[in-house]
Amino acid sequence: MASSRQRLIEAAFALFDERGFEETTVEDVAERAGVGRTTFFRVFKSKEDVIFPDHAVLLAAVRDRLATATDATASVAVTEAARLVLKHHLAEGDRARIRYRLTRSVPTLRAREIASQQQYQRTFREFVHDWLGSAPHTALRAELLANAVITAHNHVLRRWLRDQIDAQAANAEFDVAMAHVVSLHGTRPDAPGEREATLVVLRTTRPLAQMLPALREIAGHPLQD
């Protein structure tokens, strides 16, 4: 048998969807769930809280996933932590779609959603900031990467929420989107103690063959004539 918490969540989403968020009272939700008002407030602080019932658990899961990363696996950890959030919403199904409609139409819920996103943003930003260590412009780069992760996640999730793609395509698009984000941001050009070649992004109309001798020279690998 479902817990009171599960019954309250199901009742709330059903009522919010049928009648609207403002038009539904806590009493309505408790009644539909077959529990008392006191039980509702033992489980949730407010009516708004029911809309993001798993936020704290999910945020903790993201933190835990990031915490397992080493320097070498940091960009994988960022991708996999963001994937936890996507997978959670895909698994929610209609509940995620009802939430999407509500957050777009009810200002207090939109504000809640923004506050939740800021917590994810901060979690990723702090992780990336630690990871980048003493690299230059660390604060800016951490903020850019954290925002790019959230932008890419939301971009794919939104396409699924709008029925533009199914869950399988969402997973595939997420892989592509995160690979793009990681390829843009996921290098640490001046990590100490590593021997590595970093090829920067260039754009030119000059033939590659013409540039190669100079590129080899710059990288310390001149042609041995």
Next chain:
Amino acid sequence: MASSRQRLIEAAFALFDERGFEETTVEDVAERAGVGRTTFFRVFKSKEDVIFPDHAVLLAAVRDRLATATDATASVAVTEAARLVLKHHLAEGDRARIRYRLTRSVPTLRAREIASQQQYQRTFREFVHDWLGSAPHTALRAELLANAVITAHNHVLRRWLRDQIDAQAANAEFDVAMAHVVSLHGTRPDAPGEREATLVVLRTTRPLAQMLPALREIAGHPLQD
């Protein structure tokens, strides 16, 4: 002599700063500005509107700046359009700092600020989307670049608002931040009708010399033995 509009803006910011936003009425603002309540509502729709008095003008300036761009100057246009917004806030001085305090403490003003930012975000995104044309993942890439521009702008502005840097340093940091954003995002790898070589970002411990033959092969410039 200052216009009624200028006097209303000055009176409003002074009162909001002294008493708080919620504690100040439209009547208080009109009285301090030496005009009637009717004049206030001829100039502004609401008390919230006074907080962002130049939003529409500034957004139009950003659109105009972007509209002058060609494909070749698009990344410069993005930088210069964002610079208009930064310069405007730096020129506001204390008014920008009062607004910063208010938007962080008054939820309705925070919501206004987010709505304003979304308009900038949309303007940049639509511009970049047009610019990228038929490139793959255009919608995602446009969203990532637009968000990166706004993140970089806000990052530098916030440092100035918090008195961590002066206006001159803010301009210099903005140049660095936008150069970073443009270097990450500002290429259009598969623009049709252009002959170009794009070197993607790689990270490897393998010596460059060892990779060169394969790289030349991939780029269609094999060694002529």
